[in-house]
Amino acid sequence: MDRIPILRMGRYLLVSIQVDMHDQLAMALQDDLTNRIVADKANGVLIDISSLDVVDSFIGRMIGNIAAMSRVLDANTVVVGMRPAVAITLVELGLDLEGVRTALNVERGMALLREGS
Amino acid sequence: MNDARGDLLDVLELQSPQDVVRLRQATRDRAIAAGLSLVDQTKIITAASELGRNTLIYGGGGRVVMSVIARDGRRGVRLEFVDEGPGIPDLEKALTDGFTTGGGLGLGLGGARRLSDEFEVVSEVGRGTRVTIVRWRAR
Numbered sequence: 001m002d003r004i005p006i007l008r009m010g011r012y013l014l015v016s017i018q019v020d021m022h023d024q025l026a027m028a029l030q031d032d033l034t035n036r037i038v039a040d041k042a043n044g045v046l047i048d049i050s051s052l053d054v055v056d057s058f059i060g061r062m063i064g065n066i067a068a069m070s071r072v073l074d075a076n077t078v079v080v081g082m083r084p085a086v087a088i089t090l091v092e093l094g095l096d097l098e099g100v101r102t103a104l105n106v107e108r109g110m111a112l113l114r115e116g117s
Numbered sequence: 118m119n120d121a122r123g124d125l126l127d128v129l130e131l132q133s134p135q136d137v138v139r140l141r142q143a144t145r146d147r148a149i150a151a152g153l154s155l156v157d158q159t160k161i162i163t164a165a166s167e168l169g170r171n172t173l174i175y176g177g178g179g180r181v182v183m184s185v186i187a188r189d190g191r192r193g194v195r196l197e198f199v200d201e202g203p204g205i206p207d208l209e210k211a212l213t214d215g216f217t218t219g220g221g222l223g224l225g226l227g228g229a230r231r232l233s234d235e236f237e238v239v240s241e242v243g244r245g246t247r248v249t250i251v252r253w254r255a256r
Contacts, residue, residue: 021138022137023137053145053159054141054159056163056167057167057221057225058166085158085159086159089159092232093167093231095224095228
């Protein structure tokens with residue numbers, strides 16, 4: 001099965017989602033990231049969704065789960081690069097991603113992670 | 118599969134999670150063909166994704182009939198999700214945010230309604246469910 005690559009940079013894990021994920025792929029990413037936080041002793045996760053033109057409730061839930069699981073494992077999660085049309089749609093859909101930290105781009109996201117640790 | 122109206126009406130089978138990805142792409146093509154704005158494209162694609170997943174998970178699979186339609190000189194995208202699954206016993210409940218029988222967030226049906234200009238559900242227990250949505254090009 002396809003996997004979304006997870007890159008390690010120092011104490012941080014970086015993920016850039018570049019494909020339209022089917023639900024199993026999203027679930028696999030959630031599991032992989034959770035395992036890698038422990039295996040790599042990471043204390044921050046940055047997820048770049050700037051390539052995603054749609055975030056539905058399933059992907060939204062996955063993002064919320066990753067943030068919650070990383071918090072339990074003593075790591076912070078920042079989601080960066082959400083497109084304006086995606087933000088508008090997510091809120092109308094009823095998902096406010098409560099508890100998920102966001103930043104406009106990778107640079108600001110990394111700054112947030114560094115502050116938080 | 119096309120009908121007499123030519124390439125504007127298509128049927129897509131929904132039997133696997135990959136079909137939902139295909140559905141999103143096919144919906145985008147039609148939303149662009151109908152001249153929808155970027156935000157409206159995003160809304161109809163997201164609504165399609167929610168309803169397609171419902172058809173797959175709750176309906177046990179089915180199909181979606183997709184068309185670019187015109188009314189009063191205005192174009193729009195119409196999607197009709199059809200399954201022969203167990204049906205929805207309590208529609209009002211199913212449309213309530215947070216209600217789910219499948220372990221999801223319970224935003225699918227209500228969320229799709231909010232993201233659409235027109236929304237209709239016809240469901241019969243033991244026979245199946247048909248959900249129709251339309252998103253029009255903004256004037």
